[in-house]
Amino acid sequence: MAIPLIYNVRSVRARWTSTIVAVLGIAGTVGVFVAMLSLARGFKATLVASGSPDNALVMRAGSSSEMMGGITLDSIKVIQDAPGVARGSNGPLITQDVVGVMPIPLISTGTDANVQIRGVSPNVLEIRKFVKMSQGRMFNPGMSEIVVGKNASKTYSGLTVGNKIDMAGGHWEVVGVFDANGSAFDSEIWTDSRVLNDILKRPSNIFQSATVHLESPSSFQALKDSLTSDPRLNVDVTREIDYYAKQSTTMTTLITVLGGLVAAIMAIGAVFGALNTMYSAVAERGREIATMRALGFNAYSVVFSFLVEALLISFIGGVIGCLVVLPLNGLTTSTMNFQTFSNLAFAFKITPELLVKGVIFALVMGVVGGLLPAVRAASLPVATALREL
Numbered sequence: 372m373a374i375p376l377i378y379n380v381r382s383v384r385a386r387w388t389s390t391i392v393a394v395l396g397i398a399g400t401v402g403v404f405v406a407m408l409s410l411a412r413g414f415k416a417t418l419v420a421s422g423s424p425d426n427a428l429v430m431r432a433g434s435s436s437e438m439m440g441g442i443t444l445d446s447i448k449v450i451q452d453a454p455g456v457a458r459g460s461n462g463p464l465i466t467q468d469v470v471g472v473m474p475i476p477l478i479s480t481g482t483d484a485n486v487q488i489r490g491v492s493p494n495v496l497e498i499r500k501f502v503k504m505s506q507g508r509m510f511n512p513g514m515s516e517i518v519v520g521k522n523a524s525k526t527y528s529g530l531t532v533g534n535k536i537d538m539a540g541g542h543w544e545v546v547g548v549f550d551a552n553g554s555a556f557d558s559e560i561w562t563d564s565r566v567l568n569d570i571l572k573r574p575s576n577i578f579q580s581a582t583v584h585l586e587s588p589s590s591f592q593a594l595k596d597s598l599t600s601d602p603r604l605n606v607d608v609t610r611e612i613d614y615y616a617k618q619s620t621t622m623t624t625l626i627t628v629l630g631g632l633v634a635a636i637m638a639i640g641a642v643f644g645a646l647n648t649m650y651s652a653v654a655e656r657g658r659e660i661a662t663m664r665a666l667g668f669n670a671y672s673v674v675f676s677f678l679v680e681a682l683l684i685s686f687i688g689g690v691i692g693c694l695v696v697l698p699l700n701g702l703t704t705s706t707m708n709f710q711t712f713s714n715l716a717f718a719f720k721i722t723p724e725l726l727v728k729g730v731i732f733a734l735v736m737g738v739v740g741g742l743l744p745a746v747r748a749a750s751l752p753v754a755t756a757l758r759e760l
Contacts, residue, residue, distance in 0.1 A: 390684055393648040393740075396641035397688025397733050402696045403637055405721065405729040407630020409699065411623045413720035414706070418619040420554035422612030424588045426498060427455075429581040429598065432605045436618065437470045437579045444576040446604055453597045455590030456583050459497050464584035466492035466499075469564045471571055473538050475527040484714045486527055488517075488539070489556075490564030490578075498584040502556060507532040507547030512563050515570075518547040520557035522716035526705065530560070541570040555615070558705070558716045582611060622706070634732075641688075642740040648684065674746060681741020682734055689733025693726045 429450055430440040444467070450456070451463040458464060469490030474483035493512045496502055510516035519530045529536045534545045543562070551557040568575050585591055595608040700721040705714050 389648045393641070393644045393684050394688040394691065396637075396644035397685050397736055398692035398695065400634060400637040400641045400736065401689045401692030401729045401733050404630065404634040404732055405693060405725050406696045406699060406719070407626060407634065408725050408728070409696070409719045409721040410704075411626040411630065412722065412725065413717045414626065414715075415616070415619040415623045416720050417553060417715065417717035418555050418615045419612065420552060420615075421556055422610070422615040423499065423501065424610060424612050425500075425585050426611035427583045427585055427591055427594055428609050428611045428614045429583060429606050430579070430609075432607050434607065437468065438472075440579040442467070442578050442581055442606065444578070446606065447578070447581050449601065449603055450581055450583065450598060450606075453583075453594050455585055455594035455597070457586045459494065461494060464494065464498050465581055466495045467564055467578040467581045468492075469567045469571070469573070470579045471539065471567065473560075475529070475536075475538065478526060478528050481528075484527070486523055486560060486714060487558065488560040488562065488567065490567030491561050492564060495561070498582055499551075499556070501552045501554070503550050503552075504547050505550040507545075510546055510562055513566060514563065515541055515543050515566060516546045517543045517560050517562045518549050519545060519560050521548055521550050522557040522703065522705075523560060524548045526558070526714070526716060539567075539570050553718070555715055555717075558714065638732075638736055641736050644740070646740045646744065648740075677744060678738065678741050681737040681744075683737075685733045685737025685740070686730065689730040692733065693729045697721060697726075 429442065430437065431442055434440040447465065447467050451465055456463050456465065471488050471490075472485045473488050475486050476482065477484050492498075493509070496504075496509065504518070505521060507518070510518055519527075524530045530545055532545055532548060536543055536545070549556075549561070551559075564578060565575060568577070583594065585594065591608075591610055598604055598606055598608050699719040701718050703716055703718045705716040
């Protein structure tokens with residue numbers, strides 16, 4: 372025979388002070404858990420959004436990132452003629468990129484932070500089609516002009532249209548702001564790759580990578596086979612979207628592990644809070660439990676009833692924790708991207724999946740915190756408790 376659910380609801384209401392303590396502990400733990408996972412999710416989503424299934428990235432064989440890459444102009448000329456490369460009105464759709472990192476003061480603190488500056492080809496907007504100019508215009512080839520991502524414009528001092536800044540030994544004019552649709556490019560500065568090579572005193576015929584726009588996503592394998600088998604080249608070819616997904620792995624793992632450790636430590640405290648609440652309930656309701664046992668409710672019913680009570684408390688805490696962190700969704704923050712050593716802006720990404728995980732995490736804490744008191748309640752000697760009535 373099962374104990375009515377209304378009995379558990381009334382019990383929670385009757386012991387509201389200890390219940391609130393347990394609920395707040397679980398809510399805080401769930402809030403931290405969801406917030407840290409949403410940070411990792413947002414960081415990964417920002418980098419993955421930088422890649423397109425229609426593009427392929429070509430780098431020197433063995434390079435783990437663009438910063439470590441090197442590809443010659445002669446190699447790029449070979450790549451342009453490879454099968455699968457899309458062509459526009461002005462020729463093959465390929466951008467040869469030069470990548471560097473420059474310190475620029477943050478608007479918020481005035482202290483320097485690294486921003487990634489990327490030299491690109493003038494036709495880059497035909498290749499990275501999701502990037503659109505939102506203010507001003509695109510830079511002119513061969514000129515010391517830069518365009519900046521929307522997040523970089525809001526984060527760093529002096530990166531507004533019409534302003535002139537000194538950077539990397541050069542004198543630059545900001546001529547436009549672009550919107551890269553929430554990708555990592557929103558945190559970058561772009562200029563002409565040949566101009567950047569000249570400013571950085573690098574060889575004019577050496578670039579870090581080449582990004583190719585494919586005729587179609589299915590053209591990737593033909594391009595890869597052609598380039599990797601060409602004896603004139605020593606390159607690796609990856610889908611752009613796969614490259615950026617891999618780049619997110621280190622930081623995503625770090626955030627997830629640290630968040631998990633913090634949440635685990637807080638969960639221990641929350642579980643002890645739940646234990647205290649449920650043990651107090653057992654102590655106060657010893658005669659109630661004995662009476663129910665005498666009326667025919669078996670030990671399993673008592674265990675189940677107390678677990679339901681613990682789950683009710685943890686569910687309320689889990690929902691509150693999720694609601695508290697929900698306003699963080701879309702809030703922009705920034706951190707160091709260890710692959711490029713530059714500052715990367717990204718947004719918290721709280722999804723329904725993460726909210727469900729948060730509630731499940733709360734229920735697990737409820738089970739752990741409620742099981743021992745439930746067993747204790749079921750094992751109370753019926754005769755002894757009844758004699759105290």
